[in-house]
Amino acid sequence: MDIRSYIRKTSGKLLAVIACASMLYACDGLIYDGEGDCSVNYRVKFRYDYNMKFADAFAHEVNVVTLYLLNADGRVVWQRTEQGEALAADGYAMTVDVEPGEYDLLAWCGTTDKGSFSIPETTVGKGLTCTLDRQHDTGNKAFVTEDLDRLFHGWLPKQTFGKTEGTYTYTVPLVKNTNNVRVVLQHLSGEAVDKDKFVFSITDTNGSMDWDNKLLPDELVTFYAWHTDAGEAGMDTQPASRAAFSAAIAELTVPRLVKGQETRLAVTNKETGKTVFSIPLIDYALLVKGFYNRAMGDQEYLDRQDLYDLVFFLDEGDRWLDTYIYINSWKVVLHNSEL
The missing domain is CATH 2.60.40.2100 (Immunoglobulin-like)
Incomplete structure (x- = not known):
């Protein structure tokens, strides 16, 4: 055999062995696909x-x-x-x-624009709770008047x-974990509704969440409407005739809604101090889970849904006509007004 040919063959095999050995050393004894930088x-x-x-x-x-x-x-x-x-x-x-x-x-x-929630600095995972910031009145009752982050x-x-x-x-x-609730009050007679005549509120004990997102024991917090407005909508009743309907609108924001909580939505008449209505918000919200969501669990629905529009109709005495209500555009006929 030509000695030069033998040297070329031997050198090629030797270089291949050296290359493999280098890769094994650089990548901790493993051969990888990819770019080969072992990162x-x-x-x-x-x-x-x-x-x-x-x-x-x-x-x-x-x-x-x-x-x-x-x-x-x-x-x-x-x-x-x-x-x-x-x-x-x-x-x-x-x-x-x-x-x-x-x-x-x-x-x-x-x-974090509004600083609504706080999480402690801790190295313990179970200490990573989230707490709603709230105010207290002279009677030490907790309340929130602003929109939430x-x-x-x-x-x-x-x-x-x-x-x-x-x-x-x-x-x-x-x-x-936050939900926007819009409440609309409308007179069946069509007369104007004074938005400043009413107090809109939601009460719940859902202001503290654990590291795993379960609710922690908390004090009762009242969430007041952070925005109110008045509007008017028209409806054609017959040719050349148009009826106008006035409404008062309020917006509230609350933390996570959890089935089993005593979450109440209430509207109070400022002038008389009387409650126009007070309803269990979660129970009413679940009334319109609907046919298409029938396979969805109640808590999953509450977690997926983050916007609730509720329309209530008042009589001439500003009393709620509790025979029906519109929730997220669904008309709910109430057979049991004690729900």
Whole structure:
């Protein structure tokens, strides 16, 4: 055999062996596909499609997110807050820098413009509770008069952060914890309704949420309307004739609605001090879960639905005609006014 040919063949095999050995050494004894730089990257995305549209609205609804990683002992080993326009960018994901292992992912997010909720600084995962800020009157009764920041909770347990080369992406599902309630008062006679004549309120004990989003024991909080308005709508009754209907509108915002809670919506006449009506809001909200949502559990419906429009009709004495009510455009005929 030609000695030069033998040297070329031997050299080629030797170089291949050296290259393989280098890769094994650089990547901790493992051979990887990909770019070959042996880097490990962790990314966390957030998804809010737990709504009635079943569509991801994270980019539209959330502009502040705080993510916590908990180890097997329930300790916070990593956390980060990101906010602003970056969250609305297509494909947004938070970069996470931790050692490989198994972690639980917990997130509190939403908006912080009004400072409606507070979360303590703690390294104990079960201490990551969320509490509504509220005021107290001279009788020490808690109340809120302002609109609330949007609030979301996310939980993704037992996720393995691998140590082999590549990019790992985890998606945290979110549940919305705030609800907007719009109340409309309308006279059947068509006469004007004075919005300043009434007090609109919701009472509940839902101002404190645990790390797992369950409600904690709390004092009774009264949520007053943060916006009231008056409007008028016309309806053609016959050719060349048009009737006008006046209405008073109030908007209130409350934290998470949980089935079994004594959540009451009330309207009071300021002039007389009498209650126009007081209803169990959750029971009424569930009346219109509807045919298409019949397979959905009651709590799932309450968590997915975040907007409630309720229309009440008053007689000439500003009393509620409790035979029917419109909820989210559905007419509900009430056979039991004691509901």
